[in-house]
Amino acid sequence: MIYLNNPATSKKKPLSVVSRLIKETVFSSVGGGRDLSKTSLMADKRITEVQDYIAELFNIRTPERICFTGNCTYALNMAISGVVSENDHIIVTSMDHNSVLRPVYAHRNYTIVNADKSGYVNPKDIKKAVKDNTRLIVSTHVSNVSGTIQDAKEISKIAHKNNALFLLDTAQSAGILPINQKDIKADLIAFSGHKGLMGPLGTGGLYVDENVTLTPIIKGGTGSNSKNLSQPDFYPDILHSGTMNFPAISALGSGVKFVLKKGTDKILLHERDLAEEFIDRISNLGNVKILGSKDRNKRNGTVAFTIEGLDSQKVSELLLRDYGIITRGGWHCAYLAHKSLGSEKTGAVRVGFGIFNSYSDVKKIAKAVCEISKSI
Amino acid sequence: MGKIYVICESLNYTNRLLRDLKRNGIDAKIVSSPKNLNGCSYSVLLSDRYIDTINGLRQRYKIKNIIKSSETQ
Numbered sequence: 027m028i029y030l031n032n033p034a035t036s037k038k039k040p041l042s043v044v045s046r047l048i049k050e051t052v053f054s055s056v057g058g059g060r061d062l063s064k065t066s067l068m069a070d071k072r073i074t075e076v077q078d079y080i081a082e083l084f085n086i087r088t089p090e091r092i093c094f095t096g097n098c099t100y101a102l103n104m105a106i107s108g109v110v111s112e113n114d115h116i117i118v119t120s121m122d123h124n125s126v127l128r129p130v131y132a133h134r135n136y137t138i139v140n141a142d143k144s145g146y147v148n149p150k151d152i153k154k155a156v157k158d159n160t161r162l163i164v165s166t167h168v169s170n171v172s173g174t175i176q177d178a179k180e181i182s183k184i185a186h187k188n189n190a191l192f193l194l195d196t197a198q199s200a201g202i203l204p205i206n207q208k209d210i211k212a213d214l215i216a217f218s219g220h221k222g223l224m225g226p227l228g229t230g231g232l233y234v235d236e237n238v239t240l241t242p243i244i245k246g247g248t249g250s251n252s253k254n255l256s257q258p259d260f261y262p263d264i265l266h267s268g269t270m271n272f273p274a275i276s277a278l279g280s281g282v283k284f285v286l287k288k289g290t291d292k293i294l295l296h297e298r299d300l301a302e303e304f305i306d307r308i309s310n311l312g313n314v315k316i317l318g319s320k321d322r323n324k325r326n327g328t329v330a331f332t333i334e335g336l337d338s339q340k341v342s343e344l345l346l347r348d349y350g351i352i353t354r355g356g357w358h359c360a361y362l363a364h365k366s367l368g369s370e371k372t373g374a375v376r377v378g379f380g381i382f383n384s385y386s387d388v389k390k391i392a393k394a395v396c397e398i399s400k401s402i
Numbered sequence: 403m404g405k406i407y408v409i410c411e412s413l414n415y416t417n418r419l420l421r422d423l424k425r426n427g428i429d430a431k432i433v434s435s436p437k438n439l440n441g442c443s444y445s446v447l448l449s450d451r452y453i454d455t456i457n458g459l460r461q462r463y464k465i466k467n468i469i470k471s472s473e474t475q
Contacts (some may be wrong), residue, residue: 067432067444070413074421090414250412250442260464263412 028351028387032380033170033198033328033358035220035227036294047226048271069272076279077262080223083282083290085206086214086233093265094231094275098197099125101216101232104195104265106130106162108240109214114161118188119147120362121169121176125306126195127362128165141366144319145174149181156188163190167205168198171363171376172318173301175203178210186211191238197221199284202293202326211237222293224285225278228271234261242267277294293381297327300379300388304329307392311399317367317374327379330367331395335402338373345375349394354378405471407445408456408472409435411464416444419463428452436469 029037056066074089081089095101105128112114116136118126130136137155141147152163165187168175178194185192191213198206201222207215212235219229234240245257258264285293289396302322308314313334319325333341342355356373357364364370375393410416416432423430423446430448448456456468 068414071417074414090418248412258411260411260415262414392463 028349028378028383028390030383030387030391031352031354032221032376032383033096033376033378034039034354036222036224036380037288037352038380038382039224039226040281040284042284043224043226044279046280047277050276054276055273067260069276070346072276072279074102074273076275076282076324079279079282079286080231080233083201083205083286084233085208087208088236088261091236091261092231092233093262094229094270094278095264095265096228096271097220097230098195098216098218099230100321101230102126102164102193102195103129104243105214105216105232105234105240106133107243109191109193109238110161110263113159115157115159116159117152117155117163119152119165119176120366121147121171121174121360122164122166122195122362123146123197124359124361125168125197125248126164126166126365135159138362141174141363143368145169145363145367146319146324147176147181147281149184152181153184153188156184156190160188160190162193164193165197166198168196168203168326168328169318169360169363170198170328171358171360171374172262172330172367173198173325173378174318175324175326178212182211185213198328199324202290202297202364204290204294207233214240219274219281222285223278224281226274226281229274229278232265234265240264244268253359288381290324294326296381297379297383298322298325300383300385301325301327301329301377303385303388304377304379304392308387308395308399311396313402314399317369329379330369330374330376332369332372332374333395333399333402336372336398338369338375343396344398345391345394349390351391351394353391403463405447406450406453406456407433407447407467407468407469407471408434408465409445409467410442411466411471413444414444415463415465416446419459419465420446422459422463423448423452428455447454457466 077089154319192211215233219225338355
């Protein structure tokens with residue numbers, strides 16, 4: 027079986043992640059700081075370590091402001107609900123995932139800035155959308171459909187020039203693209219733990235910059251200030267209500283260490299090379315259309331394509347059934363992205379190369395796509 | 403020389419404080435906090451000759467209390 031659905035989750039994990047997850051689950055399934063045992067104390071110490079690794083990866087100065095959640099969707103919801111009030115205006119992009127669009131849609135007062143056909147959102151268009159009461163601008167860093175990279179630094183500048191906050195969704199970029207918070211200056215960064223960061227399912231997080239006042243949507247026991255009925259106002263406790271999934275967070279730390287050791291420059295290069303090879307091999311097929319940017323520097327290792335006359339979910343089904351290749355067909359929880367890319371009617375087949383994929387995988391899927399496209 | 407208990411808002415800060423003290427060559431350890439004090443159930447215990455250093459770190463590590471060990475008996 028060839029796994030090419032890395033934008034959904036990185037199915038193959040480094041051995042260090044798997045062994046850490048097993049070890050912690052068996053020996054350290056405790057809440058950090060919830061009892062006086064050495065195990066509990068060590069658990070909390072490990073959580074601070076994992077915060078530090080992520081801070082190192084993102085070049086964040088205040089690791090204690092990195093909070094863990096069950097996934098990036100929770101992080102995005104906490105961020106969006108935590109900083110906007112009823113009359114505030116939010117700007118999002120057509121390339122954003124439903125994990126952004128749905129909570130923003132529920133808020134009601136928003137503008138969606140459309141991307142061009144390559145999936146790129148021009149920051150100038152975001153600037154035009156700013157209103158007096160724009161409180162938050164949200165953008166995905168990399169599209170989960172086409173792999174198109176957005177100009178996070180420029181969007182951040184626009185937000186700040188207009189007294190708005192900038193929330194960067196790094197679900198598809200964390201652990202793959204270099205993310206330099208010192209450069210981007212995002213106010214909030216939501217990340218997924220189980221994709222590019224190589225952690226287990228059920229991990230993600232939110233970084234909240236020091237200048238941001240965020241109201242937590244979840245309040246509860248934090249293992250601190252128990253006598254006080256108010257939610258702690260310090261980080262990370264403010265967003266760490268309830269018992270944390272310590273084994274998963276600890277294993278996430280091993281994933282981040284793997285990424286730090288390998289280097290995002292090497293990871294991105296590898297994934298881009300595979301994507302480029304794949305594009306080269308299928309771009310001459312007359313009925314295959316590749317979505318997103320042709321410029322490899324404007325995309326990551328994700329490639330989406332359509333085959334004329336064939337439904338995308340059918341293509342994905344054929345790839346799995348007849349060739350043993352796992353991809354994802356459909357609209358990828360990002361229908362508006364498909365509208366911008368021109369694939370809203372059929373959806374697209376998304377192929378996401380990861381660090382553990384190889385040229386052999388590229389050859390196999392390219393051959394499969396060729397055969398399927400010729401079978402119509 | 404006596405000892406001081408340094409009580410932070412939470413265990414996260416307590417762990418960070420301990421780590422950074424050790425990185426700077428200061429001998430310290432985490433112990434259970436003295437009873438009836440607000441703040442974390444754990445404290446950093448170290449020599450009171452570092453009290454000025456600790457006072458300088460109050461903001462950074464959300465230090466709630468600095469108690470001399472003699473005051474807890």
